[in-house]
Amino acid sequence: MKNKKLLIAILGLGLATTLTNCQNTTASQGNDGDTENKTANEHLTMAVLYQQQAAEYRALCYQAFNIAQMRVEESTKMLGGMKPKAVIMDIDETVLDNSPYEAKCILDSVSYPTAWDKWMYKADAKPVPGALAFVKFVEEMGMQVYYVSNRKDKYRKETLQNLKDMKFPFASDDHLLLKTDQSSKRERWDQVLQKNMVILMIGDNLNDFSEVFEKKTVDGRFEVTDSLKSEFGKRFIVLPNAMYGEWENAFYEYDFSKTPAEKKSLRHQHLIGF
Template structure:
């Protein structure tokens, strides 16, 4: 009996030991990945997509190239048609009959590509100003717009005089002409560059409009074609607002793709300030709001 009680006690004692929870050992903490260094995002800029398209998209090169190829296909017909003239009547001071043929080019974003200058402004958070623009022009690094050089050379080979009517200031004539020549454009005479500030006797200059300079070309030449990235490169805009711009071009819609040729330029131009009443003095955020207001939401 005593032995039986001792065995029972021993069994109960062992059972108690087995039911006791084992002590927990805290697991070693897993190593945490180091925090990634903060990367500063580029500042938002209205011109980013436009510049990226001009510099990287094949579609841009195709668009400019097809414009100049289509113009070249029309050029021989224009030369052979005596009454073919690309000046509006108000800028034609004398009959074009018998005058030697000419073509008028704008320069910037029409024959020369200044997108690297604009890319610098975007990178540096800056905006256009005369000091940085003059410095860029003096670098003489602008490359030809795709298609422009081929057309210019073909026109010159046919005996067509090329005029470069630009709103580059006249004091930039030397680097401008040097850049054009370095890029391969025919420039047979320094007087072929007619910059902003060029005085035209007998014609009243209206702001930065090119009407007087176009009239000057027309005094000695029959203008076959005009090339530009702005409506104002072909005709004077009396009021730079959507209605005024349409009024300027509407009588001549049939000339586009025949006598007048427009190059794509989404980066700048008179179309932009027309959306905010030409009020560059407004804060950038307010100008942007007005551009948003000008969008069509089809609602």
């Protein structure tokens, strides 16, 4: 009951803040072929390899969805009230794996947003390990899944097609809430909450769980995370993503006009040595 009250409090804060599109995080923009841009993405190599080639990454995803499944099973014992039970899921690096786009950027020495359209219109992202089985399980349990993503709404058709091709249930307009004018997911969560009892939120970015994480400094993000530590593995299920995220944007103070050299300098400034 205490956790339920906390979740309601978190979901009910309604702070009017905005944040950047999740994909902005790789944003060393432009591709004019100079030396700086050619090396701008090299720091991503290990992160992309970890997602594509480390069995540990796969194990972490399975671990997250195993816990999520246990929570769904437990929720069947909860009194549901009149509203159907539902799970809110992010898409990128939660349901669909965009690491081929990141890999292509490294190989071609380009950065987001170059070729992002091409990747979206290809509509061929593969499922994150464990995600498909989990969504099917939720469907079998008679509950709903809503995909709340900061993909732009102009990619709606391709996103639905990609989800359908990968056999994801709930690949329909009424279960897909993409970004229109606001990056904050607050209003879209509220839309889901009006008609559903949300039992679980799943994402790779802390902004997938509550707006209290938005636009915080690195230390601020740690503080909020510590204050909500009992929620992780309960109401909030986190997927790994070392390629991009608000964790990186915080280094840059959410300023995407910074040059690749400035970003590199800020990354180094945040290293803790001995």
